[in-house]
Amino acid sequence: MAGPGIDANTPAAQVAQAWGMAYVNLVERLREHHQAKTDLGLLMKPYLDAGMLVPGELLVQMVIAGLGAAQSWMVKSFPHSRAHAQLLTDHGYLPDLLVELCLDEASQLDRMGGWRQCAKCGVKRHLFTHPPTRVGVCDPCGAPYPALPDHLRSMCLEKIADYRERTDDVVGYYQGRSRLVRVSAQGGGEATSARFAAALGGSVAP
Ligand SMILES: [Zn+2]
Secondary structure: OOOOOOOOOOHHHHHHHHOOEEEHHHHHHHHHHHOOOOOOHHHHHHHHHHHOOOOHHHHHHHHHHHHOHHHHOOEEEOOOHHHHHHHHOOOOOOOOOOEEEOOOHHHHHHHHEEEEEOOOOEEEEOOOOOOOOOOEEEEOOOOOOOOHHHHHHHHHHHHHHHHHHHHHHHHHHHOOOOOOEEOOOOOOOOHHHHHHHHHOOOOOOO
């Protein structure tokens, strides 16, 4: 689980692959079932077409189908609610740990609102994923990049608050069962994957 702007898929998929764990990214799996018109995909179609939430039981069935008979497993982008978490538990899938990737608000804003266009030469770049040689300064022309406009900053802050509100219940569900671990997503993807693996008691194989 991770807030907006924080990439959870890369470290989760890396650790799952390194450890031979079954891995289900719910968003990807939903798309696959929908496109392949599987039985589950067809059951979910009316909800997706109507822009309605897919019932938790169908989502849980999809997760379970994706995990197969695996002894160790990891799920991303699920559960979305306390009710989903309880359904997973009822089906015998209580995870050992819920990993939440965390960042301070300023860093999260850097990632969410990192796209900038130089006012002088027009070059666009993402200041976090492709940082210029000098912090905040356009490489080709040396002009400073503009700050994140206030309306975009407010939008990003709203998304962060919305994530917190939506996930508080799920986090509380696993925290109450002593299964929550928070991992810093500071720095690059490799550092995050290493911390992610360490939180699970191991390391990412070289
Ligand atoms: Zn420039």
